Amino acid sequence: MSGSADVAPVASARALAARVRAGELSAVEVLESALGEIERRDGELHCFNLVTADRARSAAAEIDRKVAAGEDPGPLAGVPVALKDNLCTRDVPTTCSSRILEGWKPPYDATVVGRLAAAGAVSVGKTNLDEFAMGSSTESSAFGPTRNPWDLGRVPGGSSGGSAAAVAAGFVPLALGSDTGGSIRQPAALCGVVGVKPTYGVVSRYGLVAFASSLDQIGPFATTVGDAAALLEVIGGHDAMDSTSLALSAPRCSEVLDDGVEGLRVGVIADFLDDASLDCAGAVRAAAEVLAAAGAKVEDVAIPELLHGLSAYYLIAPAEASSNLARYDGVRFGLRVDGPDVEAMNARTRAAGFGPEVKRRIMLGTYVLSAGYYDAYYGQAQRVRTLVARAFARAYGQFDVLLAPTTPSVAFPIGAKTADPLEMYLADLYTIPSNLAGHPAMSVPFALGDSGLPVGVQVLAPALGEREMFRAAAVLEAGAAPEARAPVTGGAR
């Protein structure tokens, strides 16, 4: 490891909330400790684009007032959380780590931001990401990369690298990210924390700045499986502001954490083990043994169609992105670079405001939707998407959950893949299929791999299979190498 293992102790979110609710610990104390750590170490790590200390202080004081007054301060009372900087926060800059949104303050809160506040969580700031969530290393941020707390020379993964690193560094016990092709699970694996992508439609997307609308889903980062379940229960559930939100309440996963996996049918996706590095593939085999030992029925399953997901994803996601990002035209908000006429103003603004990866995807997406190419690219990709969903359906006829590596390798050095976009895209090979199908999946830190870096194991489930997924994850967590995840103190779990 180059650099120090910059991983501080942090209490579990539920333990913190319990003590704040009981009046044993003040929300202000908890917050000041978090702000102190951020102040001390985030200059180096760059997890945050913005720390909203004053707002957080008044929110924490309000929690303490409620506790003192005997009012219910909410299930996450006083828990500091970090928000990926593509979640809209009222009157607080929301940048998507892009120059093009410089100076823009949304006039409204994302649904999840409102739900967090209502639950008593205290948001401390906005975390760094790959520009518009397009990337797997947080290096495409216009404001510079985030560093992996386990090794400052390495990437934290992406695109939600800032949130993953903030949890791994012990700044906050909880954070929110968004996952379009693996953007929660991959950085969670690389940073040794838990990361969950829920079923599409379980968490409202209202206020999440869109990258690829049919794939985007907001989800939790936490140091433990139980904390992730608690956070999902707060942010999930129907929202009338999002037409694709399911008419269901949030999945209650906290209550199944101790249920074990006796009789659970677990399929190991064999196709993903061939090309994964030895440590990542090995972790999956070891995880399978842990589940089998706990009474699960574990078998290998071949789902070769899933490997086609990557190419379909890199047509569908840019297509949607090219349309979603059209509104950054200099007319109403964010950056404007003037020109002699409106077309020139649009073009100059976009040329100056977007970074190279975003431009690459807008061009790709514009191309695949163009007259004469639509069917060959976008249409074909949608057919592959259907194929992936059918392949999953076939597997879930036999299994309750599937097991796979989250990533092909441990965290890679900063700069190692920036010259080769295709190499970078491969980092999402094992996470993308769940987004295409709209299924839930999560990464659980399980082992230490090459260079003493954490390795995550991925649990996949069919749509609304969160409870079975969390049952398996809880067993894996209990059987994991304790040194593989960010340390937890204060009576965790």
Add this chain to the structure above:
Amino acid sequence: MSTDAAPRTSSRLDWEIVVGLEVHCELATVTKLFCGCANRFGAEANTQVCPVCLGLPGSLPVLNRRAVELAMRIGRALHCEIRPSTFHRKNYFYPDMPKDYQISQYDEPINVGGYLELASERRIGIERAHIEEDTGKTTHVGGGGRIHDADHSLVDYNRAGVPLVEIVSRPDLRGADEARAYVAELRSILVASGASDGRMEEGSLRVDANVSVRPMGSQEFGTRCEVKNLNSLRSLGRAIEHEADRQVALLESGGRVVQETRHWNEAEGRTSSMRSKEEAYDYRYFPEPDLVPLVPDEDFIAEATAGLALMPAARRKRLAALVAAADGQPAATSVTDQIATVVDLGLDDLVVAAVGLGADARLALARSANEAAQSPERARELDASVFADLLGLESTGKLSATQAKTVLAELLEHGGEPEEVARRLGYEALSEDALSGVLDEVIAANRGAWERYVGGDEKVAQLLVGQVMKATKGRANGKAVAAALAERRG
């Protein structure tokens, strides 16, 4: 190749004008299509906006149920099939389009395959009537009011996201008059269905015309041009005439029509090229991932389209049937015109009710189309029994036509009972005794005419009746006088 000059050519008669219309109708909903902002015309600029209709990052559309209901009412009124539908994104950059894409229905619209029946009884095919969102409104300051010469432009987003239904006709219209009649009829239908206030001057209805010409008798369509910016029926008619003339002149001078979009300039009375087919946008349509498919079940459709008022075509048929039943033969053209007027003015219920009370159908129609039409608002409130009584006085000869018209005007102006009003005006027919005395005098003074009348010369009757009326200063009723003369002759 500019050929904006469009001399009228005598050979226009050799050409047939073919028109298809795209009519954008703003729906009369309380709120916008995808957000809760007010859908109201005339508010201060940019006061009816929110993150959704401004297309702010992170915002998402939620479909307005009322807009869907109104769209289905339009579909039902135009005899369309109402189907499961989806939304697409139509991508192009324009400052008044907040998201730089428009959410619109594309290959799976909610209404397909209907027709609109004109007063002439010609059926104009309706290809589709789909839902989409409106854009904001740009005002170009400086230059010629066009974006490219402007010093700067101001955008009002109050209109952005207002629900529209775009009604696309087949190219079934033949010429400017029929196109105008179609839009007028469509406007009545949209108002009758409760979908629109029909105010063209406020932009509630906006029309684009696809115009082509072909040699009379040809079955093939010519190359068409789309003409935009038609803000009134008058603009529509003038623009079609002008565009057809331009195309005919081009073709007759050996040129060819180039498919393009043209802008109608009302002040200059001509169209000019906006963009050619080659320059046309590639809209890169793809399914809108932020919305789910719209699959209304039978109950929803039935509920939404329930209570739909009778459409103008059906109302015209109802009147024509009344007249035909009374006359024992189909209505003549003059009567058809009266029927169209009466339906346009919303007086058909009055006519139907009066006929139901025993009034003469032709007479009820004529008095409605001509006299009552002078003040249609009051006529719509006229009690049908009062109207029927008046018509009864006229058809039994107690009032002359002229008298009946005056009484009707008085009834509309001040109300009252027909007999009482007639009496007040001194129109009460002369008593038989008094009339008999006048007849004696007239016969005595016109002996020769009377002899000829007795000898069977009917033409002389008019002269005698006229003399009687003159003697009574118009208070005698012509029909009653004629009857009395015939009786005296034996």
